[in-house]
Amino acid sequence: MIIGIVCYPTFGGSGVVATELGAVLAKKGHKVHFITYNQPVRLDILEENIYYHEVNVHDYPLFQYQPYELALSSKMVDTVLNEGIEILHVHYAIPHAYAAYMAKKILADKGIHIPVVTTLHGTDITLVGRNPSYKPAVTFSINHSDYVTSVSEDLKRETLKFFVVRKDIEVIPNFIDLSLYNNAKRCNRAGLAHEGQKIITHISNFRKVKRIMDVVEIFAKVHETVPSRLVMIGDGPERERAEDKAKDLGVSEDVLFLGKTNEVERILCMSDLFLLPSETESFGLAALEAMAAKVPVISSNAGGLTEVNMHGVTGYTANVGDVKTMAKYATEILTDDAKHAEMSMAAYRQAETFSIDRITPKYEELYERALKNVTPLV
Secondary structure (H helix, E strand, C coil), X not given: CEEEEECCCXXXXXXXXXXXXXXXXXXXXXXXXXXXCCCCCCCCCCCCCEEXXXXXXXXXXXXCCCCHHHHHHHHHHHHHHHHCCCEEEEECHHHHHHHHHHHHHHHHHCCCCCCEEEEECCHHHHCCCXXXXXXXXXXXXXXXXXXXXXXXXXXXXHHHHHCCCCCCEEECCCCECCHHHHCCCCCCHHHCCCCCCEEEEEECCCCHHHCHHHHHHHHHHHHCCCCXXXXXXXXCCCHHHHHHHHHHCCCHHHEEEEECCCCHHHHHCCCCEEEXXXXXXXXXXXXXXXXXXXXXXXXXXXXXXXXXXXXXCCEEEECCCCHHHHHHHHHHHHCCHHHHHHHHHHHHHHHHCCEHHHHHHHHHHHHHHHHHCCCCCC
């Protein structure tokens, strides 16, 4: 198949999932064309069967905000016509599904009927999509996609709760490439922590929804009894507040802010515990990445996290904002070697159920179904 993938090129979960899906599809012999405004951070354009098409948005004084959706739709049309793309898979409803519909309409006028698969990832539904300014467009885009998937059962329920959806939503969960973690050796921990210290890790985009202050507070409580260091991976609007919080709590010397890095797998494979106390998560890809590295997880029980992190098995979950309980669970795991070993292996076994080798065929089957049932636009 010749597949067009539209995604955000950033470190966010939807972009990572789209990029890794495309990479695996390319290795299986499909031709995969990425259409976005920058090269995705994890995309290797030198790999066979992978192509990148940049969406250029020109700066005109007339526009206060440049019309990216128009440029994206036009680029989709051009790429379909020039590269023979057979199916478009767009990740994130806004603005990708909306732009895909416009591209489909333009192509229909040329006698080309191309199916569109839309994957909902989370904040495109739970935060942005509910905004009254966007809700009609999101609803329209979902209902006019040929097929719609969500990354968790929880996100499917949220979508059906807040939007009038006439389409069936299929759940195809996020996935993990286990080979990335099997090959990541537990190298020199001295670069992250002193001898005898436990390494606790958090990865996110440092937005308020990730409850970064809770991460620091949990660590401070654990730090009182467990020699440890907190490694913060990522960047965003809450970083400065988190740095100040660490200073206020007297733990700043043992909190390491690494910013955005491509060394996530290596760092996780040196970690002893992962924290994700988010206010909401449609899936919790960062938790799954930790579990693939055999790292137990302490998370909130919000959204789709309980579909990934199994309470008492792969780690523990607690109510959003319950810092005291999360710290208690973290201390329990870090001070009981037998329990830590047991949960580490359970975490890896859970990650295996989300292996990319198990999930990719679900998308291939969906693509084949979409190609057989193309609905021409009138």
